[in-house]
Amino acid sequence: MAEIEEEVRLRRSSGDLPPKLERELDELFLAHSPVAGRGGDLTEALRMVDAATFVDPVVPVDSQRAAGAVVKKGMRTVLLWYVGWITHQISQFASAVSRALHIVEGRLKELERKVEVQRVPGAGVVEVPEAHRADAWWVAPAVDAVASVPGRIVHAASGDGWLVRRIMEAGGDAYGVDPRTNLVEEGVLTVSDLRGEELADHLRAVAPAGLGAIVLSGIVDGMAGGERAQLLHLIGLTLAPGGVLVLHSLSRAAWDGEYAPFEADLAPGRPLRPTTWQRLLDESGYDATMVDGPAGADYLVTAVRATVPPPEPTSVR
């Protein structure tokens, strides 16, 4: 597989195919799909419902056979009084459904406008140059903690793959996830397996217990409570028993400091104290340890998931 990944990396770096090829082809395919295959645009869906509301009882009568058109036309004439009566009722029903859906759409939009002003935005990636680079103090212990675990290792937010590269060099089977697709596109030229998507979306697509380790940096610092709880739940589903969760966060002092990035001000939450992480993780079945950074600006939490496997099916044999 390593040879294939190297081949993919070379192909991408040569510009033979674009890095976002799969997404572009998926979008091209979905353009041919029926209404709900095109995503969640309700207005577009309703437009297609409206277009399909009328059921035409006048069927085409073209035929490749000599008398085919005449026969079809005769059948159409004979049956039209009957089929037309039925299709008229179907069209009426479809129009009523369409009307109801338009009312629902109007009310939903009104609701969305009201909710928008109270919306809690998701936390973006918050990085600082001193902490999010390959020679930062926490990188070596993080790599040591995950490089030898069995199974795949995901790093988020992976940026251009700087930590993924380090883990791979140490022997780990790593890949990266980052919602900042511009960084991912730069990174795929040197690291083949980087995915441009939100971590939560990615974890939802991963098989249960499918990951050997998860490394988080720049992700959890500014999360609000709900988003953090959701992420922990998804990690619980995807991290294998005995797997390792490594979590790097800025400290509260750094977050509130004069040189904190502007994203810190915009984030819905602020960093937890390391002891709070330890408590949260202990309660979730992890054995967590924490290390404060040398300048008190950040900290590292390393947590090993309990090795007791989930209940396995018993067999009659």
Place this chain on the structure above:
Amino acid sequence: MSAAGPSRPPVAVHQFIPTLNPRDATGSHTLLLRDILRAAGWRSEIFAEAIHDDLATEAYKHWTYPDHAAAGDVAIYQFSTSSVVARFLAERSEPLIVDFHNFTAPEHFRGWEPHSEERAARAHDDLALLAHRAELGLADSRFNERDLRRAGYRRTTVIPVLVDYRRVGAGAPPDRRVAAELAAAKARGGADLLFVGRIVPSKGQHKLVAALWAYRRLYDPAARLHLVGGSSSFAYLKALRGFIAELGLVDAVRITGDVSDAALAAYFGAADAYLSLSAHEGFGVPLVEAMAAGVPVVARRVGAVGETVGDAALLLDGTDPTYVAAALHRVVADATLRRLLVDAGLRRLPAFGHDAVAPQLVAAVASVAGAAGVAGMAGAAGAAGVAGAAGVAGVAGAPR
């Protein structure tokens, strides 16, 4: 007359299935299992909600079962979709074995086929409905067994689906016309890629088309893809055709519809690689057929695919066309890798063969059908070269 008095008819083990179809995996499994049950000494018939015309004499409508029922009967339900047969069995009292082949999750049909989505959702309900009735749940794979356990089945075991892979394996007579067409195309150059399965969203044929596009761009401009199997999603088939046309692949992708066994053998015979990018597989019969035909397999690691193919396939963790194309190129162009995969497949094949699977099924059925069945099947199990009786007796002692 026997000194033991009038002989009792052997216990009957009847099978129930939503639709008995000659060319789907569950239908074939059901027919093969019926023969195995009969050989083991049980009376056995098939009862179905719908019966394909070609099999009209092989089965009865399920609602006629009360006319055939006798004390001591055991029922096996071949579960692969929702059906009134599940409700029918839920209300009866015969000891029940649910032979679970999994079903496509509703979300795979969402936005494509509303009635299929609804039907898949009802299949969940059917599975749970039968959980308290079932004395044993048979699963084709560990993956399927997990679903059974989640649905509340207490006793389960894993036994592979019966696959008559001789129909496509070495020596199977191919359809001459199809084989000639494929040979003529191959003579003009280009690899032949194959996928066998119904054209539905969960099988991801559009991902195969995307991979073919990348493969042709990067490695083999003359490569072809053969999509063998009928469709039960008009919307998906229509979108797939539009996608193929938009990518300029009309001459490179052949959608065959349902084909005969001989035509299937011809497609396997011509294939340079079998490619599967399904989003869901409860077992993956065509993967085994590819192994039997000596075709190297490249497959997405999803559902039960990994446990079905073992080390006999190049398993992929994603569907990125560039990645898939690179994997295909390795398999098609690297003779050593091809040989490794094909040899591993041939080594793996016996585990899915009749001689390996039939005794397991007989033993599992005997664990529910009880001593009469065990006595009846002794000859058949012996003939199959299996010493399963001790194990069966142990199972039969389990709580019922």
